[in-house]
Amino acid sequence: MLNSSLVSLFVTLFLPSCKAPEVIRTNNLLSAAQATATIHRRGTQDVITTCKTKGTFALTFDDGPYLYENQISDYLTSRKIQGTFFVNGYNYDCIYDQKFVSQLQHTFKQGHLIGSHSWSHPNITRLSKAQFEHQLDLVETALIKILGIKPRYFRPPYGDINDQNIRVLKSRGYKIINWSFDSQDSIGATPQQSKAYYDKLAKSYPQPQIALNHETYQTTASQVIPHAIDVLTKAGYRLVSVSECLGLGNTQKDFYQVIGTPSPRDASWTCSGTPAPGLA
Template structure:
């Protein structure tokens, strides 16, 4: 799915798609934020990897999400798949969740903001993200400040998308190919825009633990007990709810095991949907004056 870029990239607009030649076949660089494009233009192509969106014989304008995963994805597709997902971080419990997952031999997916419960550039948040990524967890976008996307213009959506792309490129050296709309809200126009302009797979869920809407741990466990193999499950949880990483998540792993799922069934969302979770992978950056949440008012979700 990856191709090494065969020529230097000029600085283009965020929605641009670039044709490159690799092994004689046309490949396409996914749409990226202006900041990431500018950084890539300074690098030798051997210093990063990128995947194209779709094969296209003669149309430069053919773009879209990886593997043609259009629309909103609400369930995983691999056999007996069961995906734990955590929204609204990075925050205080990310490392705890990663440790529980690692100890049980499973992978989880985090959908992160730039400035929601905390600024993503704060040193502890940087450390936690690098810890999670280093342990093989997937990091996806949850927008910069957790707004209602249906209420935004396309230009405002661009601002939300680019903020996360810039931050994860600087902190981890990656740009995600997956996004979860805040509150699970995205109308057809928003979904099509995220698919076509930004090349994102849009991911929601089909089982909500209810941890962020007032459910007790016991009530959340009752929901999870209904998920029995071979059901295909994407489960919504929140790392910002203290009872989730400390109580619910460890119990959820045991419940899933009792219901017929093995550690191998607990994959990242991109793994269980069959696409590469990152549009670009390279080398993480070093802190400078641009590592700031200025311009991103803290979210409330």
């Protein structure tokens, strides 16, 4: 486990468009801000790191579905805000577990954007083309079964992506989303620290932003996000989905490549035989 002094060497509040190191997780529950020594591609025309429309701000949440997803989605809905949730298939738990199916369906019905974050949260730059395609296939299959949709937006685990990954994603119709701001909730920031980071960020209005948060932390759901919304809206920001902040619309047809009908649960709704957390 990285200690706080090492974390401070590797993490910055505002990640540059490229070459910024992240912190890497040392156990199997893989979270976005854990560092890898080599950042292959972070900010190019194919890898989006911030919104395009001045005064817009996209709150994004990684690593679900997990226990606090609906606490976040309900609060966003109460504030008339569309959030963006990048989900895994098998990271903290299995996406097919009924409690997570119900949470994901609830978030979807509220009108929030659901994107892909890979199946098991590996570093995709270390995968073969076939392994990466398999990661995408598994998430797409799960979301078609559970929600009836194929996602249009993808966030690479750790923010790491290479040319091969980009070619695969573009060929499958994905838009690749990283971030311009990290709340640092996944690398040990206290709620007070994350709030302070948002306080500082609010002063950048009207510069558009995409913010990285994790739905896997109760304090993010209960303390940080309510505070962030208050300070950002007071500064003048309009909080919207990633799709809307890119000028690409705010309806389901804008969020997804395919919109259909969910499938009834059957024996295929399982993570058995699929890559385990952190593996390919």
